[in-house]
Amino acid sequence: MPEPVICGIGYTDFIIRVEEFHGYRSPGILLGGFMLDAALHDVGTTPYLNVVTETVVCLPDAVQLLTPCTFGNGFLQIFDWGKFALTAYNRMTLSGVRVWLNHDRLLRYKLIRDWFERSDHTKKKPPFEPLAQEILKAGKELVIHRPVRLHRALKDTQPVPTGNCPECGESYPLHHGPTCPSCQGNAYYNYEAANHESRYISEKK
Amino acid sequence: MPEPVICGIGYTDFIIRVEEFHGYRSPGILLGGFMLDAALHDVGTTPYLNVVTETVVCLPDAVQLLTPCTFGNGFLQIFDWGKFALTAYNRMTLSGVRVWLNHDRLLRYKLIRDWFERSDHTKKKPPFEPLAQEILKAGKELVIHRPVRLHRALKDTQPVPTGNCPECGESYPLHHGPTCPSCQGNAYYNYEAANHESRYISEKK
Numbered sequence: 001m002p003e004p005v006i007c008g009i010g011y012t013d014f015i016i017r018v019e020e021f022h023g024y025r026s027p028g029i030l031l032g033g034f035m036l037d038a039a040l041h042d043v044g045t046t047p048y049l050n051v052v053t054e055t056v057v058c059l060p061d062a063v064q065l066l067t068p069c070t071f072g073n074g075f076l077q078i079f080d081w082g083k084f085a086l087t088a089y090n091r092m093t094l095s096g097v098r099v100w101l102n103h104d105r106l107l108r109y110k111l112i113r114d115w116f117e118r119s120d121h122t123k124k125k126p127p128f129e130p131l132a133q134e135i136l137k138a139g140k141e142l143v144i145h146r147p148v149r150l151h152r153a154l155k156d157t158q159p160v161p162t163g164n165c166p167e168c169g170e171s172y173p174l175h176h177g178p179t180c181p182s183c184q185g186n187a188y189y190n191y192e193a194a195n196h197e198s199r200y201i202s203e204k205k
Numbered sequence: 206m207p208e209p210v211i212c213g214i215g216y217t218d219f220i221i222r223v224e225e226f227h228g229y230r231s232p233g234i235l236l237g238g239f240m241l242d243a244a245l246h247d248v249g250t251t252p253y254l255n256v257v258t259e260t261v262v263c264l265p266d267a268v269q270l271l272t273p274c275t276f277g278n279g280f281l282q283i284f285d286w287g288k289f290a291l292t293a294y295n296r297m298t299l300s301g302v303r304v305w306l307n308h309d310r311l312l313r314y315k316l317i318r319d320w321f322e323r324s325d326h327t328k329k330k331p332p333f334e335p336l337a338q339e340i341l342k343a344g345k346e347l348v349i350h351r352p353v354r355l356h357r358a359l360k361d362t363q364p365v366p367t368g369n370c371p372e373c374g375e376s377y378p379l380h381h382g383p384t385c386p387s388c389q390g391n392a393y394y395n396y397e398a399a400n401h402e403s404r405y406i407s408e409k410k
Binding site for chain 1: 218228229230231234238257259261262263264265266267268269273275276277278279280281283284286287288290292300301303305306310321322326339351352353354355356357359367374375376378381386387391392393394395396397398
């Protein structure tokens, strides 16, 4: 039997790439591979590919691994909706394809169902390989995809005036208000001890 | 003169990796490399590395390229604050290092200053190599880093009850309300024409 191919990559190579980038073998990225395969097939070849994922879990890494779209280059947008779905689209035409899972069919596959309904990834992870084999078997049967048109481009490309925050002195976009988000009380950290900038510079220079 | 090394990677190899992942040579990722170098040096070797970036631009890709932390594996968090800063920390101890740019020193470097103050990446991109040479020269002199302690872990690992949305039928976290975020009016798309799921399956099977 020939090796399964996901997004043009043989299964063995696919899993190695997933481990390298994501840190471990991920059923969600394997399933995401089938979803992207369906979406990219319908969107066709374009230099203007953008992708939106509707969850922060796994799917963003499938996109970053299998397409030219990354979070940092702005061609991947992520909504924290907890929905295992994505849309691939042409950012010039705003036409694309939304892909998600067929929940009824998913119920027929015990290992996939148990893994998917765990969903919160706090319980013990199931062994990868039996689950992966079930995903390879079910594969595209689980994937629903429909053509969509986006309401608007999701990448913000308008100029953003910036200035220095009067409290911390750091540069920030002025639309946040008179001080930066951190100085407005959103800081996730407290500073400890003194600035030891000079130590690093003298050590490493 | 020996080749500059950023996060343990020689400059030539560094730029190739940036092009492969990010799509083009990015001054922000080069500068991000120096910032991460400083942060990781101080945090030290740990299997519990997490990173937070305070901008969606470039820095997330520097982190995903140079550390095991990715958006999809949950060890990279991103705040859309427009601040060119990041914090690397140990998720077990919540101790870490926040890194940002020394704005006064940055003003001394014409190409870096012009690029940084453009900030909104809508204007024409400056030629990469002269700017990169200035970044390599300035490098760690631009980087300010201070030890911090996080208020709390940023990765949410609590169980999230899910159910199927009564409108679209898709699985979503119930804390969003009686319907999923998309059916609550946040959808970024409209469906076009009919479901052509069967076509893809019959074509590709």
